[in-house]
Amino acid sequence: MLGAMRRVVGVVAALLLAGCSTAESPGGSAPPADPPKGIKVEVVAQGLTHPWEVGFLPDGRMLVTERPGRLVLVENGKTTRIKADLGDVVARGEGGLMGLLVHPDFATTRRFTACFNTAKDIRLVTFELDGIEARRVQDPLRDGFPANPSGRHSGCRLSLDKDGSMLVGTGDTARASIAQDRASLGGKVLKLDLRTGEGGVLTYGHRNVQGVAVRRDGLVLTAEHGPDVDDEVNVLKPGANYGWDPSKGGTEDGYDEDVPMTDLSRFPDAVPAVWSSGRPTEAICDAVFLDGPEWGDLDGALAVTALKGAKLLLFTITAEGGVHAVSVPAELDGTHGRLRGAELGPDKALYVTTSNGTDDKVLKVTRG
Template identity: 75%
Template structure:
C-alpha cells in the first residue's frame, strides 16, 4: 500500500509496530487538512451502519429499531416488522449488509438484539416495505440483559461470505469458550447462515478471544482488519488470522468469577500464541468503532488508508497500513476531530466517498467525506 505523505507528526507513542504484525502503538500525526465533509441527512437516532443500494440510495439501521431509506437528502422509514428488537444499553438494531445480488434478489441482512439473543435476519425490500425471508438467518448469539458488549458488526469478505464480529456480553469466560458465539468473529454463508467450508474449527467461528469487535474492514487483497473496544486502556486494531486467539480472558482461565477487566487486552503471558494487535490506543482509549478502507485515485495520498471512527474520541483516525498488515502511522484529520460528536458507522460509497454516521442520540447524521 502507498504511504500517506504530507502529514506533520505531532506525537510519537511508545511501542511502535511499523512493519508487520507486532503489537503496540504507532506514531500519531495530524493531517494538513483537505477533507470535505457534507451532511447527507440528519434527524436520525444512533444510526449504526450504511448499506448502499445499486441506485445509490442508502439503507440506514438505527439502534432504537428503525430502518431508514435515504435518497436526495431525505430519510423515509422502511415499513418492517422490528417489534422484537430489544434496544437497551449498547444493544438494539445494529449492522446491515446489502446482498451483492440485491439488484435481482432485493435482499439485505440485519443484526439485532432480541430479549433472548442477538440474531441475523434477512429481508426482501419492495419499495419502502421490507419482509423477512430468512428469520432467522442465524440466531443464538449471546446477549446481556443490560445490552453491554452485545454488538454485532457485519461485512462481506472477498469471497462473498459474511463476517460477523460479536461482543463477549461482559461474561468473563465467553471470549475463550468456543462453544459460544460471543467474543468472536464468525464466517458464515450469506444464504444459509451456516459455517463456511474451510473454517478453522469446522463450525462458524473464524477467530476468538475478542472483547467487543466494533468494526470489520476487508482490504482489496482480502486481508481483514478489525477495530475492537478495550476496557480503560488499549483499544485495538487487529489483523485476522484464521483460527487465531486474540487473547482476551477476564476469567483468568476460569479461575476468577465476575468480569476482571484488569487483564491485558491481548494476554501473551497466558496465551503465548495469541495474535498481537497491530495497533493499540494505550491510555486513554478512543472507543474506536467501524472501519473502512479509502480506495481510489480521488483520495490522492490517502488511497489505501484505513479509516476508523471513534465514539469517545469523537474523531476519525486514518491508519497507514503496510502490505504485511502492520500500522505505519496514524493521522487525525481536523475536519473530523471533535467536529460532529461521537462517530460510529463507516462505509465506502459507490461514488468512492466515505460515509460516516454520528451516534449522539438525537438529530444524528450521515456524513459524506471526500477529498476537498
Template identity: 65%
Template sequence: MSRLVGVLVLALAAGCTTTASGGGAPPAEAPSGLKVEQVVGGLSHAWDVGFLPDGQVLVTQRPGKLTLVEDGRATDLVADLDDVQPRGEGGLMGLVVHPDFATSRLFTTCQTSREDVRLVTWQLSPDNASAVRVKNPLLGGLPVAASGRHSGCRPTLAQDGALLVGTGDTAQGSFSQDLANLGGKVLRIDLATGAPLPDNPTPGSRVLTYGHRNVQGVAVHPRTGRVFTAEHGPDVDDELNLVEPGANYGWDPSRGGTEPGYDESVPMTDLTRFPDAVEAVWKSGDPTEAICGAAFLSGAQWGDLDGVLAVSALKGSKLMLFTLTPEGGVHSVAVPPELDDTRGRLRGARLGPDGALYVTTSNGTDDELLKVTRG
C-alpha cells in the first residue's frame, strides 16, 4: 500500500472523517507580521510555480508562456507551445518540477490543446534557455470544453512520489460521476509513465476520487501526508475537501443522467442522491470566493501559522488561512490584510524551498509573483 493511501486509510480508521467540521468555520483574528514582496511583475495570468535547485523559479502563464524568474528578472523559455489553446479558463496551467530535477532536468505541465487537456513532461536545457517535450503527452485524454470552462488542472506530488492531478468537469453534466472519464476527478498516476498506480482504489484506473466540479488546488500536509483539495462551487459553496481514496464527493449536474444539460442548481455534495458522498470540511456558502491554489505553511519561521493551509482566491481577491483540527476539519479561517483585495485575483500558491509562500496574481495584465514571509 502506498504511503498516501496508507496514511488516509489509517486516519479514517481512527475516526478522522471529513464531516468533523463540515460547513463554514468561524473567522479568526488576522495574523500579524506578514510581509509581501514582489519577486517579479509584468506577467499575464501567472498560473503556477515550480522551484529549481539553483534558486530559480519556473512560472506558467496561461496564455502559453513558460517563464524563468531569477533575481527579479523574468525570461521566457524557448519552447514549442503552439498547440496550447488559451481560451476561457484553459491554457498553460499547472506545473510540477520532478524530484530528480538536479539530474534529469524534467518538469511537467498541464495544458489545454484543441483535442484535450493533457499533461506534458519537458526537459530544461543545460543553459536554462529552452525546454523540449520528452513525453507528449505524459497523459492525454482529459476532457476539454470548447470555451475552456472548468479545465482544472492542478498537479501536485504526494509524499510517496505519486502525481496527483485535480481536474475540472468541463461543464459537462455526466463527467464527474463517470469513472471512465478523467474530468471532475482527483487522479493518481505514475510521474514517469502517466500510468495508473497499482494500489489505486480501482485496479487499472487513474481515479483517486470523483464527483468534483472544478478542482483548482491540491495540497499535501507535510507531516501527516493528508491531501486537501480546493474546488470551485457554482454560485454557492466553494469547497475544501479532505481526500479519501475511492470516495465520491457528490457533484452531479446531470441528476443521474436525467438532465441532458448542466444543472448547476444541484448541491455541490448531493447527499440525497449519494448518501455515502463525502461532505466538505469547509464550504464558502454565499458568496463564493473562487478558491484556487493551496499550500501548507511549514517551518518555525511561521510561528503559530506553522501547519496552516493557505488558499488563494480569485473572485475573493484574498489569501485565506485555514487552521485545521487534528481530525482534518477546519477550526477557523483568517484573512491577512496584506493580501485582502490588495493585489487583485490570486491564483497560484506554493511553498518554496526557503520556507516562504509564493503566490501569483491572475488579473490579466502586469501580474505578479509574490513572496510572502512572516517577520
C-alpha cells in the first residue's frame, strides 16, 4: 500500500514539474480571473476566407493574408484584392498564405514580407506595394523551411523583434525528428535579418508555434499548439530547448504524440512552459501584448486567440514573464467562432480575425 501511494505521489510530482494541468477551465495552469468589463467588439471587415494575419500600413489601412492564397487591403470597412503573383502558393490543410510582416520602414520602402507553402517548401518572400499591386522584390527572402504535403503543422507566424530583426515561428511538419534537429528550420523560432533573410535558430524543440509576441521591454512569448493536451505559452530564451520530441531520442520513426510537450525527463534543461492549457486544449493561436492606457488594468496583458476554444484569452503577465491569471471576455467567448489572427493597431485597438471558412471577419476590440 505504501509503495502504491509513493507511485501516485511521484506521478503527481512529475505532472507538476512538467507544467501540466488537468483542470478543465480557461485558466489552465494559472488561476482564472473574472471576465473584464467594458469590452466592445465591432466588425471592420467581412466576406473573407480564413484571414491569417493582419498588418498595418502607416496610414492605418490593413493588409490581410487569406490562407487560400489571397492578399487584401482593408480601408474603412471596404476590402480590395491586391494584385500579386501568388500562383505558387499551395493551400492545403493548415498550410497556404500565412504570416505577414509590414516592414517598419514601409513609408519609404513600401515593403512587406509574407510566408507561405509552396510545392517544395515553406518560404518567405518580400513584396513591394504600389497602389493595389504588390511585386516580388526578394524571392525568396529565405526558403527551405520544411513542409508537409498535407500542410500539417506549417507554423509561420512573423513578428518584429525589439532590435528590428524578424522572428519566425515554425511548425515541426508532424515529423518525428525535426523539432530536435538543429540543422532543420522546422519546430523552431528563427531570428532573421529583415533585409537579407540571414540568421538562424533562436530556440528549438517546438511542436507548432502559432503566435510570437514581443513586449515593449523586449520579452518574447510564444503560443504553441499541444496535441490533445497542453497548449503552451513559453518565454523565449536564446539557444534553449523547449522539449518536444515525438521521436523519443531518435528511437521512434513514427510521430508519437503521447510524449510530453516539454519532456523534462529526456531533456532536464528544457524550458518549462509558463502556462499550459492542460486538458482540453484550446488550440491557441496568435498572440500580442495590449499596450496603452486605453486598456486600463489590461495594459500589458497578453492577448491570445483560440481556434478550437473559439475565444480570446487575456493573460496577466509578471515582469519576469510568468502568468499570474487568465481571463476570457464574455464578448469573445464562443461568440464569433474560431479566432486566429491578433494585431494591435496604431489606434491601440486589438484587431482579431475569425477562421470559420465562410464570411470570415476582422474584429476591432476596444475597452470603454
